[in-house]
Amino acid sequence: xxxxxxxxxxxxxxxxxxxxxxxxxxxxxxxxxxxxxxxxxxxxxxxxxxxxxxxxxxxxxxxxxxxxxxxxxxxxxxxxxxxxxxxxxxxxxxxxxxxxxxxxxxxxxxxxxxxxxxxxxxxxxxxxxxxxxxxxxxxxxxxxxxxxxxxxxxxxxxxxxxxxxxxxxxxxxxxxxxxxxxxxxxxxxxxxxxxxxxxxxxxxxxxxxxxxxxxxxxxxxxxxxxxxxxxxxxxxxxxxxxxxxxxxxxxxxxxxxxxxxxxxxxxxxxxxxxxxxxxxxxxxxxxxxxxxxxxxxxxxxxxxxxxxxxxxxxxxxxxxxxxxxxxxxxxxxxxxxxxxxxxxxx
Numbered sequence: 001x002x003x004x005x006x007x008x009x010x011x012x013x014x015x016x017x018x019x020x021x022x023x024x025x026x027x028x029x030x031x032x033x034x035x036x037x038x039x040x041x042x043x044x045x046x047x048x049x050x051x052x053x054x055x056x057x058x059x060x061x062x063x064x065x066x067x068x069x070x071x072x073x074x075x076x077x078x079x080x081x082x083x084x085x086x087x088x089x090x091x092x093x094x095x096x097x098x099x100x101x102x103x104x105x106x107x108x109x110x111x112x113x114x115x116x117x118x119x120x121x122x123x124x125x126x127x128x129x130x131x132x133x134x135x136x137x138x139x140x141x142x143x144x145x146x147x148x149x150x151x152x153x154x155x156x157x158x159x160x161x162x163x164x165x166x167x168x169x170x171x172x173x174x175x176x177x178x179x180x181x182x183x184x185x186x187x188x189x190x191x192x193x194x195x196x197x198x199x200x201x202x203x204x205x206x207x208x209x210x211x212x213x214x215x216x217x218x219x220x221x222x223x224x225x226x227x228x229x230x231x232x233x234x235x236x237x238x239x240x241x242x243x244x245x246x247x248x249x250x251x252x253x254x255x256x257x258x259x260x261x262x263x264x265x266x267x268x269x270x271x272x273x274x275x276x277x278x279x280x281x282x283x284x285x286x287x288x289x290x291x292x293x294x295x296x297x298x299x300x301x302x303x304x305x306x307x308x309x310x311x312x313x314x315x316x317x318x319x320x321x322x323x324x325x326x327x328x329x330x331x332x333x334x335x336x337x338x339x340x341x342x343x344x345x346x
């Protein structure tokens with residue numbers, strides 16, 4: 001099989017690290033020549049030891065990114081859903097590659113925060129998005145999270161110059177296999193909040209719902225898309241964009257998730273009572289950040305029909321989301337200092 005040059009951003013992160021792990025453990029791993037964008041040398045050697053070529057630079061180093069993209073067959077952008085300059089640099093590099101006679105593949109990471117509403121935990125939104133329903137996705141306001149960058153990537157794909165795909169993970173859970181960051185954001189932030197406040201809490205009534213996926217099922221979706229993209233090139237003329245991919249194997253309400261956190265922390269002797277309740281308005285900001293009430297009180301319901309259609313076969317079941325809370329609690333207790341604050345974005 002022919003060599004495939006891959007340029008990966010976010011290799012030190014939760015998603016990117018898992019994608020790197022999955023690539024390196026494929027039966028045909030030797031086919032892939034991976035270059036990873038790394039901010040500094042402190043983590044570079046570990047990636048070199050894995051056989052990865054290290055490119056030192058940040059997402060703001062657009063000329064470096066453009067050059068690497070122009071020389072790659074595939075760009076896997078997992079570092080940031082909202083960083084417009086890096087997305088535009090990737091597209092510019094791949095468009096330069098196309099002008100030289102060979103199209104490249106761009107797999108961009110967004111998130112189902114783009115679907116989020118303003119329920120503040122008090123209502124269940126009946127709308128469930130399928131990644132095959134492009135009209136419903138197109139009905140989203142341009143001001144939704146991640147949407148501005150998604151539209152730029154979509155336009156590049158529709159132009160015929162870049163084979164573009166957008167992966168939109170929901171709540172991701174589970175301990176990752178990547179070399180550095182091994183836990184997600186949303187559930188760990190609720191665990192930290194419960195440890196620090198002494199009680200498990202959710203936003204509003206806790207009834208708003210999000211879809212979820214285990215990290216070990218998410219990375220194979222990227223590889224399924226990659227395999228599909230390599231064997232099914234998109235038209236090289238303008239065409240409708242059909243590259244949205246949701247990823248889910250279950251769905252939870254925030255109240256259900258927090259109730260399980262309370263049970264686990266009580267069982268482990270971390271908090272006195274397993275009873276879950278509602279955050280006070282000030283406490284939401286204290287423990288979940290300025291956007292916590294909106295993000296962790298929203299609905300974001302999706303169905304991953306397109307990935308399954310091209311061969312994605314996730315292994316986890318809906319109940320595995322709740323079973324994974326215990327191992328995430330154990331990881332935080334073992335690896336984080338007391339008082340660690342909420343991290344990242346929703």
